[in-house]
Every structure is written in C-alpha cells, then in structure tokens.
Amino acid sequence: MIDLELDKLKEECGVFGIYSRTEDVALNTYWGLYALQHRGQESAGIAITDGSWMDVTRGMGLVNEVFRHQVPHMDNQYIAIGHVRYSTTGSSLLANTQPLMVNYSGGKISLAHNGNLTNAAEIRRELEEQGTVFQTSIDSEVFVNLIARSRKESVEEKIMESLVKIKGAYCLTIMTEEKLIGARDPQGFRPLCIGKMGDSWVLSSESCALDTVGAEFVRDVEPGEMVVINDKGLKSYHFATADKKAACVFEYIYFARPDSVIDGQSVHDARFEMGRILARESGFKADIVISVPDSGTTAATGFAYESGIPFKEGLMKNRYIGRTFIQPSQQKRDTSVRLKLNAIKSVVNGKSVIMVDDSIVRGTTSGKIVRMLKAAGATAVHMCVSSPPIGYPCYYGIDTSARKELIAATKSVEEIRQYIGADSLHFLSIEGLKESLKAVSCEDMCYACFNSAYPGEKPKEDTIGADKYVFEKKK
Template sequence: MIDIDANKWKEECGVFGIYSREEDVAMMTYLGLYALQHRGQESAGIAITDGAWMDVTRGMGLVNEVFRHQLPHMDNQYIAIGHVRYSTTGSSLLANTQPLIVNYSGGKISLAHNGNLTNATAIRKRLEEEGTIFQTSIDTEVFVNLIARSRKAAVEEKIIDSLGQIEGAYCLTIMTEDKLIGVRDPQGFRPLCIGKMGDTWVISSESCALDVVGAEFVRDVEPGEMIVIDDNGLRSYQFAEKQKRASCIFEYIYFARPDSVIDGQSVHDARFMMGRVLARESGFKGDIVISVPDSGTTAATGFAYESGIQFTEGLIKNRYIGRTFIQPTQQKRDTAVRLKLNAIRSVVEGKSIIMVDDSIVRGTTSGKIVKMLRNAGAKEIHMCISSPPIGYPCYYGIDTSIRKELIAATKSVEEIREFIGADSLHFLSIEGLKQCVPKLNCDDMCYACFNSSYPVDLKQEHTADSDKYVFEQRKKDK
C-alpha cells in the first residue's frame, strides 16, 4: 500500500469562531473543527471566554484525539475560537499550537491564524531588538505582539494598526472578552466566511463547517475586511485599500472540501469541470477512468462524463488509518510510502486505464502508484492531472517544497512521464483551469505556483530554503 497523502501539498490550517448566548460554544467549535480537519492534522485547539476569563485546550494530533477526554469548559461561556494546524512556519510542536492567548494592558486576547506572513522575519527581528520576548517559532505570534504594543485605544483600532504592518496571506479569528473578530487579508488569499443561526454568529475557513453546526451561510468575508461581532450584532470595517485580488486557485483544485462554496464558486463544480476540460485537452482513450482517491475523484467523474468512458474504483484508500504519523519532512514522507492505497486487481487487470489525480509535486508517489497498477496487471496507464505543472513554491500559507524538490521545476512533461512510468501524461493548462471557475473572475486568482507571478513582493529571507524553520534557524545561528 502507498501513503498518498504524504506527497501532497499541505494547507496551513483552518479557523473557526462562534459568538452565542444560546449554544454550547465549545461543542460547536469542536464540531466545526471536525469539518475542517482536512485543513490541518498536526494539532488542534479551542479557546473560550465567559467575558472575564479565557481558557484554552490545545494538543497534538487530530481533533478527536486532542479532545478525547473533555472540551474546555466554564460557566456562561459565550465566545470560542478554534484552530487545526499543518505547519508552514515553525516546527510541529505543542508550543506552536493555536489558538494563542495573551494578557496585555488592554485585557486578554486570543488569536488563531491561517496563512503565512512574508515579512514576519523582519518584524520579529525588530520586535526582539526592542525587547519583545517570543514564546513560539510561528509567525502568528507576531500578530499578538503587534496588537499588544499598539498605542491605539480600542481593540479594533489596535488590530487595524497591526495589520498595516503585515504583508502576506492571513485569515484570523480573534477573541477578546466581549468580541469575536474575523480578518481576511487584502488579496483574499485564504477563504473565510460568515454564518448565522438565530442570534448566533459563526466564522469559518469553509462553508462546510457552517453546514455541520447548522448555521446558514451569510456571505464571505471580503479581502481587506475586518468583521466585529458582539451583543449588538455584526459590524464591518475595510482596513485596507482595495488591491488586486489573488485568491488561491489550489483551494478549488485540492485544499477545500468538495461540499464547500468559496467566494460564490462551488468547489465540487470546479473540480468536475476540471475533469471535463482534461478530457477535451488530453483526448485520452481507455477502457476505464479511475481516480487517486479522494482528491482526484470529482475530477475523474467529470472526465468520465465528458469522454463517455466508464468511471470505476480501481484504487482503494484505507480510511481507517489516522494521519498523525504524517510529518512535514521529506525523510518522514519517505518512510510512510506503504500505507494508504491498494489496487483492485479484478478491475484494472488487462485494462487501459485513465487515472486522474489533482497534482504531481515531487513525482515519487505518482511513480509508486503507476508501478502498483502495473503489478496488478494494468495494460496501459494514461495519467491526467487536474492542475498545471507545479514549478514554483508557495509563500502564502501552503507547506510546499523548495523549488529544487518540485519535479516540474527541473523536468519537462515528457521527462516527468518517463520518471513516473506512465504511458502518457497530461496536465491541465492554465487557460483550461481558468474555465473551471466560472463564478469567479479568473484574473483575480493566484497562479504563482504554476507561473511564478507572485502577487505580493517577497523578502529575500522569506524565500530561503530553510524558511519554514526560519525562527528556529536564527536561534541556532546566534
């Protein structure tokens, strides 16, 4: 068996927040994080407040593992925020789990972050030189320190003052003693939406979590918008001038759950259309269409629909193995390649197969899947990828390889085909990909991992190969 998840790009995290005088906010956040588990499997945490005190429960592992024994609890709790994490800055350690809670002159504040700051190193260095003490090696801690140091009066003003110093990708859920606050960066890299049920307000990375807790989708948080929720309802602040939007196209290719709707575009519909366009572009013919489950399945059904070739299950994923063994290092990825996938010999033997997957990052896992199918008797294997070749790292909240590890950075499509051992290989074109999100302005998306057109300027130190562990590396260098 093969671990198909170990060679995928990883989203940094998912965030959830709730303000309610009626609901058990800790339980609702627990359910919301369950729905967002796909966005991060390293750690999880929930912070709550009753208006006077704050408490947080955090731990390593999946949501059900962290909260197996109990949820955080206090009488009259009415605000909660939650977080699931996959690290892109800082090691996978308990000290780096979120939400963070700090006490400062203005009171208490708790914060959870999805994204990646492109100028965090410079800000942190400046703050350290001014005497600030950092307890973690994650860029998220930069936010709380900037907020705490702001000389503005109201907490909303402190947050806006801090955001003016930040560059990069971020969606935030922030909790004070009496407010729930949501923030989305000016480019809208990462998704964030608002839901409501009665007098209860919910903020979530994806709409699928709203469905789970029974909240009705209200709208997406706009790029450059901060929303503030308290007993008076919801208020909106535009904290940044309108900038060119750059929402992450990979949310629709792989990261988001298919049942989510982001910025008005159904993720399922986008992936189904990717399969249809793949069928038109590739012209591949075969006996059956199969997917690399689960992320390739929706596109595979679209390919089958467009081509008229039957879709069937040719690969089975073992869904009873937890993901806590997956660690964000190449060495650990290489030790976990025999775990989650197996071929159905009776389906693939003697067949010409069209296999659909969402992406090829390093190529090692794809090669192992092709070899496994050949060992099961497949006659031909034609591989279709529902994204263009990934030739450049992402610096906006995705755990990506350094460029030299990306197979498309050093090999042509034909060389990749030869490396993985497929009979033929086709990647979806960028123009084809743009056709698959008709509800969006396709020019308002970020395609930097395909064409290196980065929408936010990158600091030199941010593009260093050791960037993920940059703050730990700096400690070693001292």
C-alpha cells in the same frame, strides 16, 4: 518513506469562531473543527471565554485525539475560537499550537491564524530588538505582539493598526472577553466566511463547517475586511485595499472540501469542470477512468462524464490509518503506499486505465501508484492531472518544497512521464484551469506556483515561505 499525503501540497490551517448567548460555543467549535480537519492534522485547540475568564485547551493530534476526554467547558461561555494546524512556519510542537492566548494592558486576547506572513521575520527582529519576548517559533505570534504594543484606544483600532503592518496571507479569528473578530488579508489569499444560526454568529475557513453546525451561510469576509461581532450584531471595517486580489487557486484544486463554496464558487463544480476540460484537452482513450482517492475523484467523474469512458473505483484507500504508523523497512519501501492505497485487481486487470489526480509535486508517489496498477494487471496507465505543473514555491501559506525538489522545476512533461512510468501524461493547462472557475473572476486568483507570477513584489528567498524553521535557527 512515501505516503499519499507526503507528495501533496500542504495547506496551513483551519480557523473557526462562534459568538452565541444560547448555544454551547465550545461544542459547536469542536464540531466545526471536525469539519475542517482536512486543513490541518498536526494539532488542534479551542479557546473560550465567559466575558471575565478566558481559557485555551490545545494539544497535538487530530481533533478527536486532543479532545478525547472532554470538550472545554466554562459556565456562561459565549465566545469560542478554534484552530487545526498544519505547520508551514515552525516545527510541529505543542508550544506552536493555536489558538494563542495572551494577557496585555488591554485585557486578554486569543488568536487563531491561517496563512503565512512574508515579512514576519523582519517584524520579529524589530520587536526583539525592542525587548519583546517570543514564546513560539510561528509567525502568528507577531500579530498578538503588535496588537499588545499598539497605543490605539480600542481593540478594533489596535488590530487594524497591526494588520496594515503585515504582508502576506492571513485569515484570523480573534477573541476578546467581549468580542469575536475576523479578518482577511487585502488580497484574499485564504478563505473566511460568515454564518448565522438564530442570534448566533459563526466564522469559518470554509462553508462546510457552517453546514456541520447548522449555520446558514451569510457571506464571505471580503479581502481587506475586519468584522467585529458582539451583542449588538456584526460591524464591518475595511482596513486596506489591494491593487489586485489573489485568492489561492489551489483551494479549488485540492485544499477545500468539495462541499464548500468559496467566494461564490462551488468547489465540487470547479473540480468536476476541471475533469471535463482534462478530457477535452488530453483526448485520452482507455477502458476505464479511475481516481487517486479522495482528492482526484471529483475531477475523475468529470473526465468520465465528458469522455463517455466509465468511471470505476480502481484504487482503494485505507481511511483508518492515522497520521503515524510503524514504517516498513527500506527493503519494503513500496509497502508504505500500499498501507494507504491498493489496486483493485478485478477492476484494472487487463484494462487500459486513465488515472486522474489533482497534482504532482515530487512525483515519487505517482510513480509508485503507476507501478502498483501495472502489477495488478493494467495494460496501460494514462495519467491526467487536474492542475498545471507546479514549478515554483508558494510563500502564502502552502508548504511547498524548495524549487529544486519540485519535479516540474527540473523536468519537462515528457521527462516526468518517463520518471513516473506512465504511458501518457497530461496536465491541465492554466487556460483550462481558469475556464473551470465559472463563478469567480479568474483575474482575482493567484497562479504563482504554476507561472511564478507572484502578486505584487516577489517575496525574498529567505522569507518564512521558503524556510518554515526560520525562527528556530541559531544566529
């Protein structure tokens, strides 16, 4: 079975946190997770505290499914953190849901993590040899065990000591009985921002969630920075620096919501510019421009604006199908695409079409969509992709296939065109991608999935980035 999301890169998670003496922190976290639902649809959770007690509610499914009956409640609650998950390490199981919550000698702590730790397997083996017991098969549990074992005096020192031992990508929201803490890895792979509403403080993976709860954007958490929030306000600690920043460029191409701003760059503006540059690079001419909804739409409108070719809604997405549905038989394999996407015949019939999508990972879905458009009467389908060809795996919090499964790793652009059945095919160049990011330094981005230029030392092939089930295999 192939559906629209299966042939996309998958981001790991979204995190949210709030510290407030006046707001309903659990309800605001629920709303914030709703806004971050696109970052993970497998599970969701909220942890809350009143300063003495700490509780966590977690479950499998979408935010509205997990909290269908009631949002967590506690009298006098004033700190909450939340998490939505897409698994890149460990199976999609209830035991692997977040936030994690533990009791240790220093008190109680809850933690929510977005990213991938490239040395988690090594650290976990060391901890297990020292007698540490792990309850999950996710890399995030390494954090709480390192914090619990630290001999430093304050929780801030314990966390910072733990962070410097970790390699890879992470954005964290951490809750103690008295403090809300956020941290971002030294290279800034994943986004994390700070917001404020009145005397309340908010942490979020994306600024769109700040808008949802009515918080004003303050700033992004800097790479290598930890922020600590309590009744005295916000205090900043810089625990590490990197020779080179390496924010994930795919946040701008696909992962983030278009209404978010990450590190000063509007996601919408970046995608619109990608489409404009695609039009100039490809030189394609046709009757109409359409998008593969919804992630390709902003780039498609940019393409139409630059080329003067009208944008039309040529594909209709069924937004009411959840994560699971009864699968069609093998004989009806194309039905799995049509359940989520269908061509509008009156728009594409008799027309040459430029179809804009954000990426091609395996190519299977792209081929089905091309066939669907031609069956609806399109005379030609010219495909434009608002990212370069993805030829290398990611180790920093994106669930990519093994390299042999990435179509661009084994086929040329012309061979990909033939495979998907398009009349023409153009991928955005890396230079064009960099040109589209006008508000950030292009040198502070990671392009490794396009050119294998991994930041720093390339992770080993047996890291969790290459095998999401590494902690579940028998030795």
